[in-house]
Amino acid sequence: MSERQTDARQGNKAAKRALTALMLFVLTGLFIYSASSEQSYLWLKALHVIAIISWMAGLLYLPRLFIYHFDAPKGSEQAQTFSVMERRLINVIMRPAMAVSWILGLYLAWSVYGFHGGWLHAKLAAVVCLTGANEYLGIASRSFARGAYPRSPSFWRAFNEIPTVLMIVIVILVIVKPF
Known part of the structure; x- marks a missing residue:
């Protein structure tokens, strides 16, 4: 009989793998940082984009x-499975990826642009909004885990558009640099 993926042991394994991947990511970043400045910029930018994706x-x-x-149904095995999936997605993928995105993004903004440019300030404002959406999702995830189903499916369908719109704005700001 196979192990259930919702067991704590499986969650611990997933967390260890994620931590290992994050540590490799950081070590790679440090190695790249020590490379030539032109090459390190390109590698750090690539890692930044990977984290954003x-x-x-x-x-x-x-x-x-x-x-x-x-x-x-609240309290059902299926609801518990969804809660585990949601918690792991937030804690093992989203928050670490968000942290790496912020760290590398701020470093690149400082080292390349000196935090100057209206487009950069607008981009940072949009990223702050993405971070707020991320944390709101984390709060909602904890509510679902308690059996309190916040909002409605139609709300979550509409909410799903917020990151999409912010992503479009950010990509246009970064590529076009309109101001």
């Missing part, structure tokens, strides 16, 4: 999980 994947997927969670 991971974070965005979670921001787009978690509201969908909430919608499916609504179909599970």
